Amino acid sequence: MATDAQARxxxxxxxxxxxxxxxxxxxxxxxxxxGKKPRYEVRERLLILWHMEAFRIPRRKxxxxxxxxxxxxxxxxxxxxxxxxxGTPANKTPTEIAALVWxxxxxxxxxxxxxxxxxxxxxGIFLSASTVRNILQSPRPRNTPVAPKHIISDQAGIxxxxxxAELPDSWNIKPRLGAVGKHGSIAVTERVIETSKNEWLKxxxxxxxxxxLVTLCSEFEDWYNTWRPHMTLDGFRPxxxxxxxxxxxxxRDSKTVPT
Numbered sequence: 001m002a003t004d005a006q007a008r009x010x011x012x013x014x015x016x017x018x019x020x021x022x023x024x025x026x027x028x029x030x031x032x033x034x035g036k037k038p039r040y041e042v043r044e045r046l047l048i049l050w051h052m053e054a055f056r057i058p059r060r061k062x063x064x065x066x067x068x069x070x071x072x073x074x075x076x077x078x079x080x081x082x083x084x085x086x087g088t089p090a091n092k093t094p095t096e097i098a099a100l101v102w103x104x105x106x107x108x109x110x111x112x113x114x115x116x117x118x119x120x121x122x123x124g125i126f127l128s129a130s131t132v133r134n135i136l137q138s139p140r141p142r143n144t145p146v147a148p149k150h151i152i153s154d155q156a157g158i159x160x161x162x163x164x165a166e167l168p169d170s171w172n173i174k175p176r177l178g179a180v181g182k183h184g185s186i187a188v189t190e191r192v193i194e195t196s197k198n199e200w201l202k203x204x205x206x207x208x209x210x211x212x213l214v215t216l217c218s219e220f221e222d223w224y225n226t227w228r229p230h231m232t233l234d235g236f237r238p239x240x241x242x243x244x245x246x247x248x249x250x251x252r253d254s255k256t257v258p259t
Contacts, residue, residue, distance in 0.1 A: 022047050027067055039162055040068075045076050072163065074210050093135060097125060101135045150174040153189050195228075196220050 026044055040048070048066050051057060057065055062073050097120075104116055111119075113132040120127050151168060153159040155177050168175050178185035200220045207213050225238045233241055240247060 019047075019051065023051060023066070039166070048073075049076065071210060074214075075163075078211075078214055093127070093131060097127070098135045098138075100125070101127070101132055105136060148173060150176045151189070152176045152178050152186050154178050154186050155180070192224070195224065199228075 022044075026040070026048065048062075048068070051065070052059070052062065059070060059073060062068055062070055101116060101120070104119060105111065108116075113129045113136070116132050117127050117129045120132075151173055153175065158164060159175070159177075165175065167173075178189075196217075200223070201207075201216065204216060207216070227237065229235045229237055236247075239245070
């Protein structure tokens with residue numbers, strides 16, 4: 001074999017050994033968990049997806065090669081497909097800075113936009129006087145958190161498993177378990193599940209696989225937050241309360257699921 005061919009072969013074999021070692025480490029991680037579902041890092045997830053594409057591994061054999069469930073693989077793929085560029089303009093003033101401008105104005109009613117801009121520069125925040133004016137002419141931002149501090153559920157396996165735990169962790173939400181046998185301890189969670197079953201999923205003739213179920217749940221989330229009025233919110237939608245909108249109260253029949 002020529003020298004160049006040998007060098008290429010050595011590089012190929014080194015790369016092959018490296019990826020086999022990574023595959024072995026993933027399988028070892030799965031075995032050492034002793035029945036518990038391991039949490040894979042982003043690098044490990046991407047490596048698994050790369051292996052399946054590079055070596056033409058069918059999705060139905062992902063458990064045999066890597067020891068992960070097919071539902072976990074589909075969840076990873078959906079996360080990749082659902083990633084969309086943010087619709088927030090790059091030059092949009094952050095909500096925290098806008099709130100600070102309002103606080104300075106509230107504490108110093110005689111200050112103009114130029115003086116407020118100078119005060120912000122002393123704090124290391126550089127805003128033009130025109131930007132300060134635009135902020136004060138816009139509705140005052142609400143002090144609404146990005147997500148709730150905790151979510152309350154029962155002690156069923158679906159809520160205590162590692163798969164569900166990834167979602168609260170990604171939003172810095174603390175999971176809490178309702179009291180056993182205490183009526184109303186998980187009323188909000190139970191009401192959402194009941195709504196999804198009775199007002200949404202029961203209208204579907206059949207569910208054609210995991211992908212179809214994910215699509216139905218995504219559509220339900222949009223309808224539940226954007227369109228469906230809630231009695232506990234005095235007829236408003238969750239998005240109306242979250243974004244501090246005050247539209248006209250919807251009619252009672254608007255609670256019906258659209259065709």
